[in-house]
Every structure is written in structure tokens, then in C-alpha cells.
Amino acid sequence: xxxxxxxxxxxxxxxxxxxxxxxxxxxxxxxxxxxxxxxxxxxxxxxxxxxxxxxxxxxxxxxxxxxxxxxxxxxxxxxxxxxxxxxxxxx
Amino acid sequence: xxxxxxxxxxxxxxxxxxxxxxxxxxxxxxxxxxxxxxxxxxxxxxxxxxxxxxxxxxxxxxxxxxxxxxxxxxxxxxxxxxxxxxxxxxxxxxxxxxxxxxxxxxxxxxxxxxxxxxxxxxxxxxxxxxxxxxxxxxxxxxxxxxxxxxxxxxxxxxx
Ligand SMILES: [Zn+2]
Numbered sequence: 043x044x045x046x047x048x049x050x051x052x053x054x055x056x057x058x059x060x061x062x063x064x065x066x067x068x069x070x071x072x073x074x075x076x077x078x079x080x081x082x083x084x085x086x087x088x089x090x091x092x093x094x095x096x097x098x099x100x101x102x103x104x105x106x107x108x109x110x111x112x113x114x115x116x117x118x119x120x121x122x123x124x125x126x127x128x129x130x131x132x133x
Numbered sequence: 134x135x136x137x138x139x140x141x142x143x144x145x146x147x148x149x150x151x152x153x154x155x156x157x158x159x160x161x162x163x164x165x166x167x168x169x170x171x172x173x174x175x176x177x178x179x180x181x182x183x184x185x186x187x188x189x190x191x192x193x194x195x196x197x198x199x200x201x202x203x204x205x206x207x208x209x210x211x212x213x214x215x216x217x218x219x220x221x222x223x224x225x226x227x228x229x230x231x232x233x234x235x236x237x238x239x240x241x242x243x244x245x246x247x248x249x250x251x252x253x254x255x256x257x258x259x260x261x262x263x264x265x266x267x268x269x270x271x272x273x274x275x276x277x278x279x280x281x282x283x284x285x286x287x288x289x290x291x292x
């Protein structure tokens with residue numbers, strides 16, 4: 043099992059849970075598994091082409107997947123995945 | 134919506150943070166329980182250095198950053214260091230605190246959300262607090278809820 047930390051903006055999709063369990067051998071598989079359990083979540087993480095949205099940061103055990111293999115980053119049992127939407131703005 | 138409670142000391146710290154970084158924008162997070170803030174996290178504004186920032190602003194179709202100098206980027210925009218955010222959220226989790234406020238400074242404009250702020254407001258449950266240094270001698274601090282591109286005032290008071 044993979045432990046996935048859900049940010050507050052996505053908790054309406056997980057019945058308010060800040061932490062859910064998921065399966066999958068990669069980030070891509072994990073997202074598809076999450077979508078099965080929490081419909082709508084994939085569209086918040088990925089665009090129409092299935093690519094991760096620019097403003098979504100995903101960490102595996104605190105490593106940014108951008109610096110690993112992106113959606114193909116391998117997951118193993120016991121890994122902790124954090125989803126953290128960017129915070130930005132301006133004047 | 135209830136009025137948020139923010140310790141006077143934290144309000145002073147945020148204004149000091151904004152002044153220390155001016156003319157660049159500062160940013161940070163406040164956490165607590167039941168609308169009462171108890172913890173302040175200063176987060177580094179990495180907009181000038183992080184290539185992801187340009188992509189995020191472009192994807193949201195807000196302020197165009199690509200052609201600005203590093204200095205200018207940090208004067209007109211902020212992008213919270215993702216690693217520091219991750220650490221702050223971990224600390225909140227361990228202390229059983231919730232994110233209550235997302236703040237940043239406007240060093241040359243009023244304490245009101247810009248189109249860029251609205252276009253990038255991804256946390257509807259957090260109040261967006263803005264510290265304006267437009268009037269150097271009298272900083273203005275205001276907070277707003279930004280949901281579905283609609284802005285409403287978020288009441289808060291010092292405790
Ligand atoms: Zn702003």
C-alpha cells in the first residue's frame with residue numbers, strides 16, 4: 043500500500059480525509075487507482091492529455107518527482123506520496 | 134464565516150517580513166485550530182529562480198514572467214518554495230494544526246487581490262492575506278476568501 047497525503051483543496055473528493063491509501067507500481071498507476079476510489083481526482087492532477095498539471099507538486103518520500111522520473115517514478119509498498127498544489131500570486 | 138483570530142505578535146512579524154524583503158514580495162503561511170492562528174511559517178519567494186514558477190504562471194494564464202528580469206519578477210510576483218511548503222505542511226500535521234492563512238506582500242499596490250492572485254488561488258479554504266506597503270508609514274493588512282474567482286472580505290482580528 044502507498045500512503046497518499048491529500049491537500050485541503052482536494053479533500054472534498056476524499057470525504058474530507060487528509061490521508062488515503064492507494065495501490066500502484068508507479069505514480070501513473072497510483073493516480074489511476076486513486077481515480078477509481080475518488081472519482082474526479084485525476085482531473086485535478088492531470089490535464090486532458092494525461093500530463094501532470096504544472097501547479098501540482100508530487101513528492102515520494104519528500105523527493106520531488108520532477109527530479110525523479112515524473113509520472114513514471116516507481117513506487118513500492120510503504121512509500122509516502124504527498125500532493126501539494128503550488129502557492130503563488132503577484133501584485 | 135467566523136472572524137479569524139491572529140496573535141498581534143504574528144501580525145507584527147508578517148509586516149516586518151514584508152518590510153525586510155521590500156521591494157520584493159514576501160510570502161508565508163499561518164496555521165492553527167478553529168480559525169485561531171498559533172503558528173507562522175515564513176516561506177522563501179523563489180519566483181526569480183524557479184523555472185517551474187514561469188510554467189505555473191503561464192498555465193494559469195496570468196502574469197507573464199518569462200521576459201522579466203529576476204529582480205523584477207520578485208517585485209511583482211511570488212512563488213512559494215515547494216520544499217519549504219512541504220516542510221510546513223508536515224509540521225502542521227505533526228502539531229495537528231490546519232492551514233488558515235496564505236499571505237504575501239504588495240510592495241507598491243493596495244492590499245487587494247490582483248488578477249494574478251485570483252487566477253492562482255488554489256486553496257479555497259484558506260484566507261488570502263495581503264500586506265500592502267504602498268503607504269510606507271502605514272502598512273495595510275487585509276484578508277480575503279477567493280473561491281471560484283470570487284473575492285470576499287475575510288474578517289480577522291488581533292488577539
Ligand atoms: Zn498579490
